[in-house]
Amino acid sequence: MGENEPIEVEVNEVYESGITGAELHRNAERYFGEQLPCQRDGRCSYMEKRDFVPENYDVLIGHYLQAHNDDYLEDRYVAFDEFPGDAYFFEPRHNEATRAITNYLEAEQDLPFDTWKRLYYHRGDSEYEDEVEAWKSDLGFYSHKDTRYILQRKPGFHANAPLLTHAALEFDLLDNDWEYATLGSGRRAVRSSEDEWTILNPPPIHRAKSVVALDGTPTVTKWRLILGGDWINHEEVLDTPEEKRHYLEEILGLTIIQTTADSKPYHSGDYVNVDSDGALLESIHEKEGTRSAVITSKAAEELYSASGVDNHIGISEHYNNLIGSNQFKGVQLGSVIGSPHPPEDEAVQRWAALDGESVERQEYEDGTTKRGTYLDFGPFGNALFQDVVHNEILQAVMRFGRTPGKDEPGATVYVHTFWLPDWVIPEKQLQVKTWSDGMNEVVTALQESEKWPSGEWTNKEIAESISIGVRQVSKLMQELDEEGYVAHRRGGRGNAYHWSNIRLDDFSEFGKVEDVSELSRT
Known part of the structure; x- marks a missing residue:
């Protein structure tokens, strides 16, 4: 760091290397050579808020990430409200994982490799087997406390370097060129053919007395992965399509209007049809006399703003920012536009790889890939795709009108994509013509x-x-x-x-x- 750079730049860099906020405060002088500004006139308010005794409170309400704190789980009844999504993922930026491994190996004397490439290409050599096994047996639990202080002072240090190194040693190649590794205690790692890494690090929920996971549209495979075990018992409250439809229409009072027969994959922004979406929102504005709230992709939001479509939008939010959100609970008119299907099937293939399975898009007899409404990943992949797309769209629909007014029966929601669960029967079918x-x-x-x-x-x-x-x-x-x-x-x-x-x-x-x-x- 340069002498004139503010300490905030250094703090951010060290924090991004995997060192926790609490550790930064406790050992600021070791990392920065001085106390943090927030500690110079007394205790930092952040640390003061952390300084409480969990046993003194019957109920704790926190973020998914706080489930990693043993003291918050110990001997408690734990409830997860909604699927945590990628809250327990560590996803290094491009080249960050391999750079962290090389930096780690340069200082780690117990492994016979000095770079990522040498480790990757020689990890299976019999001459190194004993040293590799000895290193793995002495790993600890990969926290920054397990990583030697000498490494923490080295430029390019990353607290997850031992975990990444272990993953690199364990990777097996799947049929679709993704790599997969199990790392103990429910932890898993996958790596795509484009060198995109995902590390799944579940919380230590074995500390709890009991765990309840609440999800209106669950995919049990993903819940078992994210909580690190096969012990989950899945109990459906609504067993049949008829019961589910009754819940949507009579209990929630939702009126669902579907407005297209296209899949509309909007995650990347490449396929956003601004004119079609604008025509729909303009029509809703004119018919209903008010502007619709909108849930769509972040890329679509940006295009709406640039084209003037947002003149017909009340408030909007993107799919990735919905977990735990209640901002639409009192909104009676909403639109869910486009599907959250990620590009290149990333989400489906990643979740399958985390379970040690290979999935790919299926093909027709002539070798062309099935697309759009005929998209097919095979039985296991389709179950994951349904969760990534169908269920996420339905969850978005159900965010509207959760607390209707005294004279309001429930929300009217326009769904501008084909991908609704099969059991949902829309009140109307509309067609948008630009x-x-x-x-x-x-x-x-x-x-x-x-x-x-x-x-x-x-x-x-x-x-x-x-x-x-x-x-x-x-x-x-x-x-x-x-x-x-x-x-x-x-x-x-x-x-x-x-x-x-x-x-x-x-x-x-x-x-x-x-x-x-x-x-x-x-």
């Missing part, structure tokens, strides 16, 4: 015409001022007529159409929405 470039060109020409707003236009006059021909103009004007935006009369040479404005001031910016419920039932 305007073509030609339509937008026609309407702009009319609104900028000298005759606007009370004159009349023929198809020929309109075509002369834009880039499309008379025949296409005629079709587009008839569509506007059917939508009630314009009216027509026939007369003059050739009994031509003469168009007049009715409500083009209200022309929707992005498109229109049609009710296709009856069509979907036939």
Whole structure:
């Protein structure tokens, strides 16, 4: 660190290396050569808040990560409210894992390797077997306290380096080129072919008297992985599709309206259809008289802001920020737009790899990959995909209207993706149609015409001022007529159409929405 850099920069760097906040405060002089600013005039408020005796409290409420503290679990009844997601994952940034391993090996004398590559390519050599096994037997529990202080003073140190090194020694190759390792005490590690690492480090829930995990749409395989054991007993409260539908419609009072038959994978932002989403939200705004709250991907939120779609949105949140959130509990009008399906099947393949299984997209007989609504990962992979996509979308839907008002029966939620669980039957099926470039060109020409707003236009006059021909103009004007935006009369040479404005001031910016419920039932 340079002399002029604030200590906050150093603190952040050491914290990101895996040293806990409490450890930084307790041993600040060892890490930074001085006390932290927050400790110079007395005890840090952060440390003061940590300084309590758990036994003095009957009930503790905390974050998922606090389950790693033995004192908070010891001899207690523990409840997990909702699936913790990736709370117990350590995911090194690109090259961070291999760099940490190399830095560790340069100072670790008990392993016969000095770089990540030498370890990886020679880990199975018989000449090193005894030394490797001796090192593994003396590991401890991989906390920073188990890592020698000499290593902590070394640039590039990472507190998880011993754990990463152990994973590198244990990796087995799966059929889809992911690597998998079990590391004891429920811990697991996986590595993709793109060198993306995930370390799963479950909390020590064996310290608790009993554990209850609450989840409206559980995938038991993932719960068993995240809590580090096969001891979970799964008890369904609602056993049948009919009971589940009754709960959604009668108990929660939800009205679900599905608005597309497309999968709409929105995680990366590459497939976000701003015009279609804008048309839906604009239509909801006009019909309901208020702006819809929205749950979508973070990438979609950013595109909505750039395109003006957010003018039709009340509040919004992205999928990755929903765990534990109650911000929509009093919201009676919501939209869930796009699916949270990650790119390159990352989430499905990662969770499968953590369970030691290889999954890949299935193919048709001609060798082409199944996509969209025909996406198929095989039986095990499909169960995980349902959790990653179907169940997460339903969980998003159920966040609306949890605490309805006195006269409010429950929320109305528009779902703009195909991926709902099969047992959910929407109240309505809508279809969103976006305007073509030609339509937008026609309407702009009319609104900028000298005759606007009370004159009349023929198809020929309109075509002369834009880039499309008379025949296409005629079709587009008839569509506007059917939508009630314009009216027509026939007369003059050739009994031509003469168009007049009715409500083009209200022309929707992005498109229109049609009710296709009856069509979907036939």
